Amino acid sequence: MSHRIYNFNPGPAALPLPVLEQAQGELLNYRGSGMSILEVSHRSAWFDEVLNDAVARTKRLLGLDERFRVLFMQGGASLQFCLAPMNLSAGDKPLDYVDTGTWSTKAIKEARIQGKNVRVIASSEDRNYTYIPTDIPVDEEAAFLHITSNNTIRGTQFREFPKAEKVPLISDMSSDIFSRRFDPSPFGLIYAGAQKNAGPAGVTLVIVREDMLERVPAELPTMLKYTTYAEKNSLYNTPPAFAIYITGLVLKWLEEEIGGLERMEEINRRKAELLYGYLDAQDFYRGTAEPASRSWMNVTFRLPSEELEKAFIEEAQRNGLGGLKGHRSVGGCRASIYNAMPLEGVEALVNWMKDFAAKNG
Amino acid sequence: MSHRIYNFNPGPAALPLPVLEQAQGELLNYRGSGMSILEVSHRSAWFDEVLNDAVARTKRLLGLDERFRVLFMQGGASLQFCLAPMNLSAGDKPLDYVDTGTWSTKAIKEARIQGKNVRVIASSEDRNYTYIPTDIPVDEEAAFLHITSNNTIRGTQFREFPKAEKVPLISDMSSDIFSRRFDPSPFGLIYAGAQKNAGPAGVTLVIVREDMLERVPAELPTMLKYTTYAEKNSLYNTPPAFAIYITGLVLKWLEEEIGGLERMEEINRRKAELLYGYLDAQDFYRGTAEPASRSWMNVTFRLPSEELEKAFIEEAQRNGLGGLKGHRSVGGCRASIYNAMPLEGVEALVNWMKDFAAKNG
Numbered sequence: 068m069s070h071r072i073y074n075f076n077p078g079p080a081a082l083p084l085p086v087l088e089q090a091q092g093e094l095l096n097y098r099g100s101g102m103s104i105l106e107v108s109h110r111s112a113w114f115d116e117v118l119n120d121a122v123a124r125t126k127r128l129l130g131l132d133e134r135f136r137v138l139f140m141q142g143g144a145s146l147q148f149c150l151a152p153m154n155l156s157a158g159d160k161p162l163d164y165v166d167t168g169t170w171s172t173k174a175i176k177e178a179r180i181q182g183k184n185v186r187v188i189a190s191s192e193d194r195n196y197t198y199i200p201t202d203i204p205v206d207e208e209a210a211f212l213h214i215t216s217n218n219t220i221r222g223t224q225f226r227e228f229p230k231a232e233k234v235p236l237i238s239d240m241s242s243d244i245f246s247r248r249f250d251p252s253p254f255g256l257i258y259a260g261a262q263k264n265a266g267p268a269g270v271t272l273v274i275v276r277e278d279m280l281e282r283v284p285a286e287l288p289t290m291l292k293y294t295t296y297a298e299k300n301s302l303y304n305t306p307p308a309f310a311i312y313i314t315g316l317v318l319k320w321l322e323e324e325i326g327g328l329e330r331m332e333e334i335n336r337r338k339a340e341l342l343y344g345y346l347d348a349q350d351f352y353r354g355t356a357e358p359a360s361r362s363w364m365n366v367t368f369r370l371p372s373e374e375l376e377k378a379f380i381e382e383a384q385r386n387g388l389g390g391l392k393g394h395r396s397v398g399g400c401r402a403s404i405y406n407a408m409p410l411e412g413v414e415a416l417v418n419w420m421k422d423f424a425a426k427n428g
Numbered sequence: 429m430s431h432r433i434y435n436f437n438p439g440p441a442a443l444p445l446p447v448l449e450q451a452q453g454e455l456l457n458y459r460g461s462g463m464s465i466l467e468v469s470h471r472s473a474w475f476d477e478v479l480n481d482a483v484a485r486t487k488r489l490l491g492l493d494e495r496f497r498v499l500f501m502q503g504g505a506s507l508q509f510c511l512a513p514m515n516l517s518a519g520d521k522p523l524d525y526v527d528t529g530t531w532s533t534k535a536i537k538e539a540r541i542q543g544k545n546v547r548v549i550a551s552s553e554d555r556n557y558t559y560i561p562t563d564i565p566v567d568e569e570a571a572f573l574h575i576t577s578n579n580t581i582r583g584t585q586f587r588e589f590p591k592a593e594k595v596p597l598i599s600d601m602s603s604d605i606f607s608r609r610f611d612p613s614p615f616g617l618i619y620a621g622a623q624k625n626a627g628p629a630g631v632t633l634v635i636v637r638e639d640m641l642e643r644v645p646a647e648l649p650t651m652l653k654y655t656t657y658a659e660k661n662s663l664y665n666t667p668p669a670f671a672i673y674i675t676g677l678v679l680k681w682l683e684e685e686i687g688g689l690e691r692m693e694e695i696n697r698r699k700a701e702l703l704y705g706y707l708d709a710q711d712f713y714r715g716t717a718e719p720a721s722r723s724w725m726n727v728t729f730r731l732p733s734e735e736l737e738k739a740f741i742e743e744a745q746r747n748g749l750g751g752l753k754g755h756r757s758v759g760g761c762r763a764s765i766y767n768a769m770p771l772e773g774v775e776a777l778v779n780w781m782k783d784f785a786a787k788n789g
């Protein structure tokens with residue numbers, strides 16, 4: 068497709084072109100229904116198939132066994148910051164959190180608003196969230212241990228998850244779900260706003276282990292209980308149907324065109340190595356995350372001056388490389404290279420960076 | 429567009445064809461951005477324009493003055509059932525509700541779950557919710573008076589709103605917002621899942637009067653507070669961008685192609701009169717709502733037997749008239765004739781009904 072740019076936005080982010088083309092092709096008439104997928108009933112056989120296919124693909128891709136339920140909710144990870152402690156506390160047991168920056172910090176804040184017994188058992192605040200803490204002191208008395216697997220703003224990512232043993236892990240995986248293989252069994256809850264690595268904005272993928280559902284307090288409002296979604300296959304009320312449909316197409320692309328998570332992980336590794344390799348081989352650009360904690364999804368870097376950063380971002384946009392501005396809270400530059408960003412896009416970025424450095428270095 | 433059916437689904441429901449065509453045309457490259465609207469940042473100028481245009485059109489269409497804030501939220505009306513009492517109670521003042529069936533009943537349940545002082549001051553349960561109560565005993569001591577302006581399941585609709593005087597009215601208008609003119613000034617809160625008369629599933633339009641925002645308790649979770657959305661123009665976190673975009677296109681169609689709410693109301697009146705006129709002129713089909721309370725949006729009717737109803741629904745589907753099945757909780761038939769259903773669709777339905785009655789009567 069001509070006139071498409073390489074889109075390095077952090078989310079909403081690039082979607083695979085075949086997904087967009089399929090959605091476009093069937094937007095006025097979904098598979099002979101005579102209706103758009105935007106118009107079909109969520110109680111119809113057409114939508115049942117969309118929903119159940121997305122659930123099945125999620126289970127296959129992540130290797131989830133029968134203990135896990137896959138839910139599609141709304142409100143983004145931000146709503147999950149509040150729902151996780153609301154639903155999954157266990158009496159007065161402490162809720163343990165690792166603070167790796169903005170999103171973890173917000174999750175901690177939402178648990179505290181509810182008056183929960185929150186403990187921040189590890190933090191990278193001391194070095195401006197540029198790394199992921201190791202040797203996390205897991206305490207078996209905790210109700211859960213919450214982490215943010217990837218920090219989009221600081222460009223850091225857990226390479227290995229804490230050895231939580233008997234404590235259920237909870238992770239916000241909004242920005243790296245489906246990017247690599249991992250063992251799901253220690254996780255009691257995984258949640259992910261879809262708009263980075265799984266689909267468009269407007270749907271939140273929630274994976275909850277059945278034993279955690281026993282913790283959900285009966286007296287919570289219906290729409291704030293994980294059990295409501297688990298018992299009704301995400302159809303208690305009208306779900307965000309189109310966003311689930313697009314997510315399903317992305318997962319189909321991941322399974323059938325990419326070839327699954329092992330292959331996706333290998334591509335993501337190559338993309339990250341290419342970009343970090345270049346960053347390490349010169350001194351015009353400077354990566355901001357500590358090397359052992361670098362994210363394969365969000366590559367954050369600075370230029371010698373804010374003036375040059377501004378020029379870099381604007382000129383890149385004009386040259387078909389969009390969304391390279393760092394988060395407004397930290398400044399600098401950021402290339403988000405999620406699943407849908409092909410290796411060719413990262414090659415194009417590195418070539419552009421070389422040209423810009425040669426002209427401005 | 430050939431092969432499109434007349435879609436009488438209750439929601440998700442038919443969308444105007446020009447809206448779908450525009451979305452299809454620009455799905456791979458939104459206005460020269462080189463990205464799909466599904467991929468652009470919610471912090472970009474492109475999306476700012478989408479959001480602010482949808483807000484401005486809502487205000488113009490409904491004649492909202494500067495006291496009203498227009499928010500785009502997620503979770504549907506079902507989440508609002510819980511948020512309205514959570515946010516807008518006033519000390520221990522009673523929360524008054526009118527019960528006109530399923531959706532009102534659920535709203536009442538969610539307020540009670542929170543332990544609120546709920547009073548059902550009028551109900552049509554005595555005649556199986558086939559009418560809208562009149563002479564509602566408004567009590568100035570109430571914190572608010574909650575109604576459901578249109579009941580999709582029973583096919584009933586408020587023709588005039590209660591004279592609430594000093595008590596702020598709250599209405600779930602999911603199924604009839606933008607279908608007719610009304611005076612917004614008595615309303616403290618209006619909410620509407622977009623998927624019936626305003627857009628696709630996945631976004632909830634919320635209109636809140638500024639004085640009501642003063643009631644929002646400071647200690648609520650961030651994502652459950654109306655003030656969070658009001659203070660950040662619905663951009664505290666990533667909004668359901670595509671659903672807002674489609675809603676904006678629907679409102680543009682309503683303003684620029686239909687010609688505004690007065691014209692839309694006139695078309696809706698004609699559609700309803702055509703269908704109810706036919707129902708009243710024969711005795712094969714029988715309307716289920718009492719005439720004075722009939723909905724212009726959802727026309728509910730029965731056939732002489734459930735067997736005939738099944739045949740009617742299935743044969744209609746095969747003849748290009750879809751979604752005529754009544755809600756699973758009440759059975760029978762239902763034609764939802766929201767804004768996007770043209771008069772020609774209702775004419776086609778009446779002609780079909782005549783043919784079916786002639787063959788089976």
